[in-house]
Amino acid sequence: MTSAREIIFVTGNANKLKEVKMILAPSENEPSPSFTIVNEALDLEELQDIDLEAIALAKCKQAVQILGPGRPVFVEDTALRFDEFNGLPGAYIKWFVKSMGLAKIVQMLQPFENKGAEAVTTIVYADGKGQYHTFQGITRGTIVDSRGPTTFGWDSIFQPIEGKGQTYAEMEKKDKNLISQRGRAFAQLKDFLYNSSDNQ
Numbered sequence: 441m442t443s444a445r446e447i448i449f450v451t452g453n454a455n456k457l458k459e460v461k462m463i464l465a466p467s468e469n470e471p472s473p474s475f476t477i478v479n480e481a482l483d484l485e486e487l488q489d490i491d492l493e494a495i496a497l498a499k500c501k502q503a504v505q506i507l508g509p510g511r512p513v514f515v516e517d518t519a520l521r522f523d524e525f526n527g528l529p530g531a532y533i534k535w536f537v538k539s540m541g542l543a544k545i546v547q548m549l550q551p552f553e554n555k556g557a558e559a560v561t562t563i564v565y566a567d568g569k570g571q572y573h574t575f576q577g578i579t580r581g582t583i584v585d586s587r588g589p590t591t592f593g594w595d596s597i598f599q600p601i602e603g604k605g606q607t608y609a610e611m612e613k614k615d616k617n618l619i620s621q622r623g624r625a626f627a628q629l630k631d632f633l634y635n636s637s638d639n640q
């Protein structure tokens with residue numbers, strides 16, 4: 441048996457890595473894929489932009505520059521867009537969580553009736569042959585008072601519409617992955633990596 445091709449996931453976020461490894465793993469009846477995922481925890485610069493694809497592409501190009509052009513690599517950027525704020529904080533949500541904390545983020549929406557939000561994960565995969573491929577997943581939800589463990593970003597204040605009234609933080613990982621923006625984006629990358637003939 442030949443050794444599996446390595447694909448590098450550049451992220452400094454251990455929670456993302458854990459979810460992505462679960463999502464990309466073969467399901468029960470699927471044969472093992474011809475690749476393995478390895479992690480590089482590089483701290484990439486992130487473009488200041490509203491355009492989520494532009495942010496993820498710039499992040500991926502930087503990873504390619506650091507790791508070398510011949511190595512397959514992907515990055516993802518995850519945004520939380522409030523309807524009332526026309527999509528902000530968006531990609532800046534990381535800095536809101538870090539600087540303000542979850543309770544004040546919830547309070548920002550207190551004057552408004554509309555607590556609707558969408559979570560968006562944008563992946564850019566560089567195939568090691570000079571091509572960049574983009575995938576995106578979106579999940580709609582509501583911003584609520586924090587419920588559940590606060591171990592992963594804004595998981596405890598985001599209640600997806602499709603769930604059973606639980607926040608992401610209250611859900612089992614496998615259930616979150618079934619409906620989450622990350623689950624949806626990586627299902628597309630999984631399909632691409634498992635099935636695309638020029639990826640063997």
Ligand SMILES: O=c1nc[nH]c2c1ncn2[C@H]1C[C@H](O)[C@@H](COP(=O)(O)OP(=O)(O)OP(=O)(O)O)O1
Pocket residue numbers: 450451452453456482483484486516517518519533534535537592593594595608620622
């Ligand atoms: O499913 C999620 N549920 C709750 N919170 C989440 C989720 N996914 C990302 N997050 C948080 C992490 C970070 O505070 C921000 C995204 O920022 P983002 O730049 O994409 O992530 P990061 O800097 O932590 O890792 P990376 O090294 O991959 O850029 O939202």
Ligand SMILES: [Mg+2]
Pocket residue numbers: 486534
């Ligand atoms: Mg980041």
